[in-house]
Amino acid sequence: MSDRLRFTFGDREIPAEPGQSIGAALIAAGYRSWRTTRQGGAPRGIFCGIGICFDCLVIVNGRPSQRACLTEARHGDQVEPQEGAGRAGLAC
Amino acid sequence: MPASPAEHAPDGSAGIAAYDVAVLGAGPAGLAASTAAARAGARTALVDLAARVGGQYWRHREGDSGAGHHHWPALRGLRDAAGGHDRLDFLPGLAVWHVERTPGGFTVHATAAQETAGRQAREIRCRALVVATGAYDRQLPFPGWTLPGVYTAGGTQALLKGHGVTVGQRVAVAGTGPFLLPVATALARAGATVAGVFEAGSPAGFRRHPAAIAGRPGPLIEGAGYLATLARHRIPYRTRTTVVAAHGTDRVTAVTVARLDADWRVLPGTGQRLDCDAVAVGYGFTPQIEIPLQLGCATRLDADGSLVAAAGEDQRGSVPGVYLAGEVCGVGGAVLALVEGELAGLHAAWTTAGTRPRARALARLTRRRSALRAFAAGLHDAFPVRPGWMSWLAQDTQVCRCEEVSVAEVRRAVTELGATDARTVKLLARPGMGLCQGRVCGYATACLAASLRDQGGAPGEEDLRGLAARPVAQPVTLGQLAGQ
Numbered sequence: 103m104s105d106r107l108r109f110t111f112g113d114r115e116i117p118a119e120p121g122q123s124i125g126a127a128l129i130a131a132g133y134r135s136w137r138t139t140r141q142g143g144a145p146r147g148i149f150c151g152i153g154i155c156f157d158c159l160v161i162v163n164g165r166p167s168q169r170a171c172l173t174e175a176r177h178g179d180q181v182e183p184q185e186g187a188g189r190a191g192l193a194c
Numbered sequence: 195m196p197a198s199p200a201e202h203a204p205d206g207s208a209g210i211a212a213y214d215v216a217v218l219g220a221g222p223a224g225l226a227a228s229t230a231a232a233r234a235g236a237r238t239a240l241v242d243l244a245a246r247v248g249g250q251y252w253r254h255r256e257g258d259s260g261a262g263h264h265h266w267p268a269l270r271g272l273r274d275a276a277g278g279h280d281r282l283d284f285l286p287g288l289a290v291w292h293v294e295r296t297p298g299g300f301t302v303h304a305t306a307a308q309e310t311a312g313r314q315a316r317e318i319r320c321r322a323l324v325v326a327t328g329a330y331d332r333q334l335p336f337p338g339w340t341l342p343g344v345y346t347a348g349g350t351q352a353l354l355k356g357h358g359v360t361v362g363q364r365v366a367v368a369g370t371g372p373f374l375l376p377v378a379t380a381l382a383r384a385g386a387t388v389a390g391v392f393e394a395g396s397p398a399g400f401r402r403h404p405a406a407i408a409g410r411p412g413p414l415i416e417g418a419g420y421l422a423t424l425a426r427h428r429i430p431y432r433t434r435t436t437v438v439a440a441h442g443t444d445r446v447t448a449v450t451v452a453r454l455d456a457d458w459r460v461l462p463g464t465g466q467r468l469d470c471d472a473v474a475v476g477y478g479f480t481p482q483i484e485i486p487l488q489l490g491c492a493t494r495l496d497a498d499g500s501l502v503a504a505a506g507e508d509q510r511g512s513v514p515g516v517y518l519a520g521e522v523c524g525v526g527g528a529v530l531a532l533v534e535g536e537l538a539g540l541h542a543a544w545t546t547a548g549t550r551p552r553a554r555a556l557a558r559l560t561r562r563r564s565a566l567r568a569f570a571a572g573l574h575d576a577f578p579v580r581p582g583w584m585s586w587l588a589q590d591t592q593v594c595r596c597e598e599v600s601v602a603e604v605r606r607a608v609t610e611l612g613a614t615d616a617r618t619v620k621l622l623a624r625p626g627m628g629l630c631q632g633r634v635c636g637y638a639t640a641c642l643a644a645s646l647r648d649q650g651g652a653p654g655e656e657d658l659r660g661l662a663a664r665p666v667a668q669p670v671t672l673g674q675l676a677g678q
Contacts, residue, residue, distance in 0.1 A: 119358060121245070121256055126357030134342035134445040141598045145444045147342040149595070149634075151349025152250060153243065154330045156629035157595060167629075167669075171352075172243070174308060 109179035111136070118175035125151070125158050125170030128181075136160055136170065136183040143186075159184050211283070213239045214546035215539070216302055216320035218290055218485060221249020222265075222528040223520025224326035225272040226535030227542070231324070232282035233275075234543035234551070239318055240276060241285045243307045247273050249328055250348060251528045253356045262355070262380060264416065265528060288316055291668040293323065293485050299515060300489075305670060322515045322542040325485050325503070326535060329521035331476035332500070334369075334583050335601075335638050337591045338440030338449075339475070347377045347476030360384045362472025366449050368392040368437035369476040371577045375420035377474050382427040389470045391429060392451055394436040394458055394477070395577045438465065438586040440473055449473055458582035477579050480637060481521045484664040489513050493655060496524045497574040499637075501658035507560070509538035517542050526570035533563045581650055584642065593642065594635040596628020604639060608646040616643040616653065617660030626661045629669070636661035 107118045111128065118127035125148045128136060135145035137159050149157040151171045158170040163180050166188030170181075213236075217228040220242035228240040240247070248254055252269045260266030276282055288304040299321035306314040331346040338344070345353075345361050347369060353359045360381065366389045367378045378391045424431050432451075438460055439450040453464035478498055486503035487493070492512035494504045503511055505523035510516070519538040520531035537559050540551040589602040607613045607623040616639050619625065625639045626632025632639070639661055640653035 122357045122359075126353055126359040129353065129361065130359045139598055144340060144598075145342050146340070146595075148345065148349060148353070150330060150346045151352040152330060152346075154630060155346075155595065155634045159629075171349075172307060174245075 107175060107177045109175050109177070109181055111181045112183065116175075116181075122175055123171050124160060124162065124168075124173050124175045124179070124181055127175050128170065138183075138185050140186040159188065161188055211239065211285075211317075212319045213237045213283075214320065215239070215322045215324060215542045216241060216300070216318050217324040217326055217539070218293075218302070219249060219326035219328055219520070220244070220247040220276075220284070220286075221251055221326060221328050221520065221531065222268075222272075223328070223522075223531035223535035223538070224249065224324070225269070225276060226532045227324045227326055227517070227519050227539035228282055229272055229275040229279065230536045230539030231543040231547075232279045234540060234547060234549040236281065236322075236543035236547040236549070238282045238539075238543075239285055239320065240282060241288050241290060241302065241304065241318065243287070243289050245286050247276060247284065247286075250330075250352065251328075251531075253352055255356060255358065258355075262383065264376075268532065285316075285318070289668040290485065291666050291670050293488055295489065295513075295515075299323075305668065321546045322517065323485075323489075324517045324519055324535075324538045324542050325483075325511070325522050326519045326531070326538070327482040327485060327522055329479035329481045329500075329525055330633065331369075332478045332480045332579075332637055333475070333634055334477050334579070335591055335593050335635070336438055336440070336586050337588045338442070338446070340592050340595055341440050341442050341446045342444065343442065343446035343471060344440050344473045344475065347373060347474045350472070350474040351377055351380060354380055354384055360386050361474065362386060362470065364389055364470045365472040365474055366390060366392065366437055366451070366468060366470045367474045368394070368449075368451075369478075370395045370436075370579065371476070371478050372397075372417060372573065373476060373479075374474075375417060375424070377476075378429060379420050379423040379427075381474070382423065382429060386472075388424075388427065388429045389468050390451070391424065391431045392435045392437055393431065393433045394454055394580075394583070396433045396456075397576050436586075437473055437475060441467075446471065446473055452586070454580075455582065456580070458580035459585040460582075477583075478577065479521060479525045480633070481523075481525060482633075483522050483662060484667040486511055486513075486516065486518065486522065487659075487663050488665060488667070489516055491516055491518075493659060495655045495658070497571050498525055498577075499579060499652065500525060501655060501662055505534075508541040509534055510541065515545070524567070524570065525574075526567060530563065530566035530570060533559055533566060537563065581641065581645060581652060584645060593638055594625035594628060594632075596630050596634075597624045597626075599623055599625040599635075601642070604642050605646060608643060613643065614647055615660055616640040616657040619643045620661060631664045632661040 640657040
């Protein structure tokens with residue numbers, strides 16, 4: 103089904119249901135983590151699932167620190183894993 | 195401020211709207227409050243982070259049939275009432291980050307929840323405020339709890355009910371409280387293998403409250419139904435047992451389950467390794483009270499050890515014009531939240547639109563509230579968090595997931611740096627300083643601080659308050675703050 107909602111995660115295409123969050127679609131695709139912590143570099147994914155814990159941060163269309171559990175997947179979104187504060191491309 | 199029609203900005207973006215009553219949170223309490231207020235003649239706004247009403251309890255997807263939900267007809271009735279009422283505006287997808295007292299009432303500051311849609315500032319003015327922001331899972335740290343694949347119990351429900359996703363193929367469910375049962379049965383019905391439900395407490399204690407049970411048999415019948423479902427799926431239900439460690443390198447692959455004594459100290463030699471690819475864990479609930487705290491509302495320590503906003507007979511907080519309903523004024527479940535919400539909505543409409551509620555209706559709701567609160571108190575008494583949980587911590591177990599603060603660092607703040615309260619521990623060792631602002635680690639940090647200070651003491655109201663104040667409740671950009 104080519105008209106199914108899809109977003110890219112790194113170099114992969116991830117299918118999503120309408121209304122599904124980016125985090126839920128990533129879990130359904132087999133991912134468990136998509137962020138590393140600022141100090142320990144430890145992997146993190148969804149923990150609370152409802153926007154409380156900020157563990158599942160991800161870069162969506164260039165914006166860092168989006169909560170994957172709350173951000174609705176939209177067709178054509180470009181999603182990237184987030185390392186540390188997710189601002190490696192910035193001079194700060 | 196007159197009870198004028200809501201004034202939306204023409205572009206609908208940076209709008210300011212004026213209402214008699216603004217209700218924060220569209221779960222059971224908020225839905226009941228907003229429909230009661232609108233019916234009583236108050237122009238009412240119902241604000242929620244999500245795109246749909248229902249809150250966490252009735253979290254659902256578009257076109258959901260309601261299968262697997264409790265009290266679904268109540269949601270349908272409230273949703274239809276909310277949708278069909280011309281005095282009630284549902285304002286979805288808004289993250290409320292601050293509420294301030296302004297002349298004639300309050301100003302609610304919010305931004306669009308979907309940041310990808312662009313950050314839009316919204317202000318909502320109201321004469322009375324109903325805070326119905328609910329609660330989230332209370333967590334106790336354990337070695338390995340930061341591994342991907344470990345979820346809050348509520349998170350697994352949210353992923354399942356809200357997004358149709360099962361967190362794993364073989365799931366261990368652990369913690370304390372009756373909520374573990376619907377989590378386990380929902381996972382099993384969705385096709386996951388539930389490796390076991392590990393209840394740290396011993397709920398037989400509930401038998402000490404026969405009067406409360408007689409007054410409210412519904413939840414017990416639900417409980418019996420869940421236990422039957424567990425039996426049908428051959429899911430072990432073990433009490434005085436919990437997950438004391440999760441194992442794996444980049445995701446969870448196994449847990450250690452151990453027996454606990456009555457104080458929840460781990461019984462040596464009882465640890466058992468179980469393979470699983472996901473863990474769902476929760477130790478009761480933490481009410482979301484940052485808005486009442488921002489407004490200066492009085493708090494109290496509830497029977498479950500949670501800090502809650504103190505509500506009076508009419509659901510009023512200590513600050514005039516602020517009403518409280520549902521878990522924010524004491525965790526008690528959806529049915530109690532519906533009753534408190536209706537009372538709060540009626541009283542908020544009375545003070546703003548002048549509609550006096552019928553005395554018989556108030557008396558009926560007040561009686562129901564008493565019975566339901568007695569039932570909730572019985573549950574809190576049956577499922578307490580016992581201080582022995584700290585025995586399963588290792589020195590390098592992370593307490594604060596955001597700032598990656600270990601047990602040893604928290605301990606050092608008390609024993610070497612002289613902190614005597616949780617807030618000073620936060621300032622010295624940084625637990626609670628990260629993006630979640632102590633929502634996840636606040637309770638555990640308060641427990642550790644109190645225990646180290648008082649040799650096994652429990653956290654008091656001040657300990658919990660020290661990690662609960664959040665002047666900015668949601669992330670906002672500097673540009674937005676500058677634009678205010």
